[in-house]
Amino acid sequence: MGTPSIIALDFFGAAMENGEIPSIIQSIGYFGKTIQNDNISHSTEKVINCYSLRLVPEYMQLQIVSERLLATQVVKQFNWGYSIHLDNIASIDEYLKRQFKSKYRSIIRRYVNRLEHCFPIKYKLFYGEIDEKTYRFIMGSLHQMIIARFGQRKETHKEFHRWETLVNETRPKILNKQASLFVIYDGEHPIQISLNYHFDKILFSAISSYDINYAKFGLGHVEIYKQLQWCIENDHCVYEMGVGGMDYKRRWSNNIYQYQHHIVYRKNKPLTRLLANIEIVRISAKEYLKSKNVNELVYKLKDFIIKKKNDRGHSPQKVSITEVDVSVSITGYHTLELPKSKNHFLKKYMCDFLYSKVEQYSDVAILQSKKNQNIYLFKGKSNAQQLVFGNKKGA
Secondary structure: OOOOOEEEEEHHHHHHHHOOOOOOEEEEEEOOEEEEOOOOOOOHHHOOOEEEEEEEEOOEEEEEOOOOOEEEEEEEEEEEEEEEEOOOOOOHHHHHHHHOOHHHHHHHHHHHHHHHHHOOEEEEEEOOOOOHHHHHHHHHHHHHHHHHHHHHHOOOOOOHHHHHHHHHHHHHHHHOOOEEEEEEEEOOEEEEEEEEEEEOOEEEEEEEEEOHHHHHHOHHHHHHHHHHHHHHHOOOOEEEEEEOOOHHHHHHOOEEEEEEEEEEEEOOOHHHHHHHHHHHHHHHHHHHHHHOOHHHHHHHHHHHHHHHHHHOOOOOOOEEEEEEOOOOOOOOEEEOOOOOHHHHHHHHHHHHHHHHHOOOHHHOEEEEEOOOOOEEEEEOOOOEEEEEEOOOOOO
16 A cells, blocks of 8 residues: 655645645535535545645534544644634625724725725626736736835735746636636726635635725725625625734634644554654644744744845935915926826825825826926815925936
8 A cells, every 4th residue: 555654735725726625525614514525535445644734724624534544633723814704794884884893984984985086996806707918917917016015015925936827827717716806996007906716605815915006095995895795795605814914804804713734644554643643743843833933033034134135225205295275376387197107106195195185086187396396286176285305216
């Protein structure tokens, strides 16, 4: 039968991203639902390896193919996951009432309403169909968003090392309804994108980012709000956000859970049992160190090195912003268009102006002083704002 070995698998990644379930698992139960495995091992007698399955969500129950021959040891991981359980939720408004106090509900609705008021917003979920050109454009936009967002945070994105592979593999999954792309458009310009995976009735928001110029509008909250609407309307009972305790995940989640590490092995094979015991000790020691935040030291050191590197030669942009009377004369100014690259650095300031003053983008004139090119003016229907740049970049 051969020599037994340890087969280590990322259960969460394999299941969510590829719909793959280890052959020793007969079915998966979650929230009263069952996923049957079409790839089970029918010959349990031949199972001699030890399976080490990391990142098993606590809310999932794994049914192994033979409890008579196989045993499972569970080690709790010091990784927490965040998800939203939607059974018996009839609408997004109902979920907001259950999850948030009135003040925070108002904040979320303000993000949505103000975004839709200020810009010609469109929402699109590509699920089951997307042409190659549109797909490449959206994935390219997502890539640029991540570069800008993580550059702002001075961190590296965990998926960048396999981005080309990800791009090549994801479109077929969208066409097969194993994945989707959710996009928020300002006109024809994507401002927020989420790459999702679909596993049974679970939608996993795996990679998402947004145009940092629109930060004031809380696009992360708008994304969740709109995707929850879609899940409720399309019979998905779990909105999964995965591992990592970002504040927005904690606020939205009604199911915060701990991941588990499952070690599955043959009971009556001494060598396999020995391998399993070694693996249990190894995993337990690793999780103990994680509980003491030892692993955080490595991440902090990497981020420190990246931040020091990115800080070299960086000088912050200086700008003075002043409210002015909307009747201000514009005879000394000429009109600009933001899409032009040399004026694009104004986009963030424009978005901030629109959000705070509740003006519509189509109603705002963007002007530059004819005498001093460091002076700009935003002039809307009811509000106006002057910007004076001391160390202007991009112009």
